[in-house]
Amino acid sequence: MTNTDIILVGFGPTSSVLANLLAPLGWNIKIFEQNSKIYDLPRAVFFDDEVMRIFQKIGLSEDILKYTFKVRGMDLVNQDGLTLSSYEAPTQVGPLGWHAGYMFHQPTLEGQLREKLAQYTNVEIHLEHRVSTVSLVNDKACIGVDGPNGAESYSAKFLIGCCGARSITRSALNVDIRDYGADQQWIVIDIELNGEVDLPLNTVQYCDPNRPSTYIPTPDQTRRFELMLMADENADDILRPEKISELLAKWLNPDQYRIIRSAVYEFHALVVEQWRHDNLFLAGDAAHQMPPFLGQGMCSGIKDAANLAWKLDFVLREFASDELLNTYEAERKPYVEKVIESDLWLSKMIQTTDRELAIQRDQYLFKLPPSERKLEPPTIKLGGPAFDKESVCGLPTPQPITQGGIKHDELLGKNLTLIGEVLISEDLQKLIDSSLITLLNKPNEEMQEWLNEHHARAILIRPDRYIQAIVNYPNDLEKALSELSITY
Numbered sequence: 001m002t003n004t005d006i007i008l009v010g011f012g013p014t015s016s017v018l019a020n021l022l023a024p025l026g027w028n029i030k031i032f033e034q035n036s037k038i039y040d041l042p043r044a045v046f047f048d049d050e051v052m053r054i055f056q057k058i059g060l061s062e063d064i065l066k067y068t069f070k071v072r073g074m075d076l077v078n079q080d081g082l083t084l085s086s087y088e089a090p091t092q093v094g095p096l097g098w099h100a101g102y103m104f105h106q107p108t109l110e111g112q113l114r115e116k117l118a119q120y121t122n123v124e125i126h127l128e129h130r131v132s133t134v135s136l137v138n139d140k141a142c143i144g145v146d147g148p149n150g151a152e153s154y155s156a157k158f159l160i161g162c163c164g165a166r167s168i169t170r171s172a173l174n175v176d177i178r179d180y181g182a183d184q185q186w187i188v189i190d191i192e193l194n195g196e197v198d199l200p201l202n203t204v205q206y207c208d209p210n211r212p213s214t215y216i217p218t219p220d221q222t223r224r225f226e227l228m229l230m231a232d233e234n235a236d237d238i239l240r241p242e243k244i245s246e247l248l249a250k251w252l253n254p255d256q257y258r259i260i261r262s263a264v265y266e267f268h269a270l271v272v273e274q275w276r277h278d279n280l281f282l283a284g285d286a287a288h289q290m291p292p293f294l295g296q297g298m299c300s301g302i303k304d305a306a307n308l309a310w311k312l313d314f315v316l317r318e319f320a321s322d323e324l325l326n327t328y329e330a331e332r333k334p335y336v337e338k339v340i341e342s343d344l345w346l347s348k349m350i351q352t353t354d355r356e357l358a359i360q361r362d363q364y365l366f367k368l369p370p371s372e373r374k375l376e377p378p379t380i381k382l383g384g385p386a387f388d389k390e391s392v393c394g395l396p397t398p399q400p401i402t403q404g405g406i407k408h409d410e411l412l413g414k415n416l417t418l419i420g421e422v423l424i425s426e427d428l429q430k431l432i433d434s435s436l437i438t439l440l441n442k443p444n445e446e447m448q449e450w451l452n453e454h455h456a457r458a459i460l461i462r463p464d465r466y467i468q469a470i471v472n473y474p475n476d477l478e479k480a481l482s483e484l485s486i487t488y
């Protein structure tokens with residue numbers, strides 16, 4: 001049996017990001033993917049500023065930017081075309097140092113992540129290798145794999161199941177699943193326009209009880225349409241080209257576009273109850289699934305990867321005890337549950353097929369002042385006992401652009417960073433010397449302003465760019481390090 005540091009099951013976006021975060025840290029990684037090529041059916045088209053910041057950390061944001069455009073906004077309209085509610089994306093870069101969101105093409109992005117990974121000699125990618133068993137033997141994560149050369153087996157210190165909605169790792173862990181009961185079929189159609197056509201610049205959610213649907217502007221001449229299947233419809237019938245032309249006739253004539261791809265998906269809202277079993281972890285769609293209305297499915301998987309990567313590194317490096325790995329589920333599960341709740345609220349607005357209810361919904365919304373009909377992406381904090389409700393801890397650190405035009409993350413250390421003026425005790429000096437903490441005791445103007453505004457002498461930032469603690473007194477640092485199970 002071949003042994004390694006980390007096994008990743010599946011090679012979708014969650015796994016590619018996790019590998020790209022772990023590879024530069026030197027760990028030996030083996031990735032097993034059943035398919036030979038990147039999945040090419042229509043899936044994610046939007047990611048947010050936090051995800052772009054993770055790409056920045058990987059060193060890919062500038063390349064990814066070339067194939068994306070800034071999100072403009074989203075309108076919810078009723079069956080008469082009247083706007084019920086809307087979101088207008090700010091035109092300026094936001095507090096995380098990036099625009100609020102970007103529209104993109106998932107296979108292109110996955111290709112870029114794979115290309116970046118190819119530069120690391122410590123990462124082995126096994127395509128066309130289906131993982132058939134996952135188990136724990138004497139503290140080691142073990143897998144059985146069926147590949148072109150027959151059956152093989154591998155083991156690792158840690159295994160992360162990033163194997164999507166039908167996860168083999170999840171089945172092996174035999175976990176409980178919380179199902180929100182939101183199963184619904186939709187047809188998803190990607191087209192390429194043949195020429196200039198007057199279509200909306202924003203995403204539009206048509207909250208039409210006769211046929212809830214979504215229009216999404218995507219890069220270049222491509223556009224996305226998503227239409228809900230009604231009670232008497234089935235996947236085989238609705239995927240016929242004649243039927244697709246009929247569905248799109250509300251927007252386009254058949255001579256105005258070419259169908260790139262189409263698929264019927266059943267959307268679900270699910271969260272796995274246990275994300276960790278000893279040295280086995282679940283991440284991405286293997287741990288949670290949600291309808292795509294908020295565009296957070298892939299984003300959530302990538303945020304899982306960013307949360308878990310540095311914790312695995314700290315434990316492997318013996319900076320922290322194994323306890324740190326329990327914070328992964330404690331922080332990410334409540335976060336994802338809140339994302340799903342917001343998504344389900346939006347799903348309910350969009351997917352109503354009861355005409356009476358739709359009228360009541362419209363009347364209620366039209367009575368509200370315009371300011372209350374504005375949609376804003378929810379601000380969600382990490383879960384877990386370390387982060388109390390009122391504080392900024394558990395939220396992403398702001399990323400100001402310095403006067404010299406540098407994005408602030410570029411100044412942070414590779415492990416923990418303490419920003420602000422603090423007393424350097426003997427213990428802190430030891431942690432600085434061991435490179436666990438980088439001290440930036442002369443914050444730049446923008447960061448100092450933020451610290452003053454939050455009455456913070458200093459803040460402790462984690463490698464995933466979240467604020468772990470406000471440090472006003474030496475005890476605050478001690479407490480934060482103990483919450484992270486740091487050994488020193």
Ligand SMILES: Cc1cc2nc3c(=O)[nH]c(=O)nc-3n(C[C@H](O)[C@H](O)[C@H](O)COP(=O)(O)OP(=O)(O)OC[C@H]3O[C@@H](n4cnc5c(N)ncnc54)[C@H](O)[C@@H]3O)c2cc1C
Pocket residue numbers: 009010011012013014015032033034035039042043044045046047129130131132162163164165166167168188265283284285286292294295296297298299300301
């Ligand atoms: C129509 C639609 C629109 C969406 N829009 C958005 C959006 O705008 N924004 C957003 O953030 N998200 C969106 N999503 C969700 C997003 O596409 C998924 O959440 C994301 O792809 C999940 O990534 P993952 O890496 O966790 O899993 P996957 O992408 O499913 O990757 C899992 C991989 O594991 C492999 N695998 C599975 N089992 C095995 C095995 N036994 N052995 C080896 N390999 C295995 C699979 O082949 C696959 O390659 C959308 C989804 C859909 C369907």
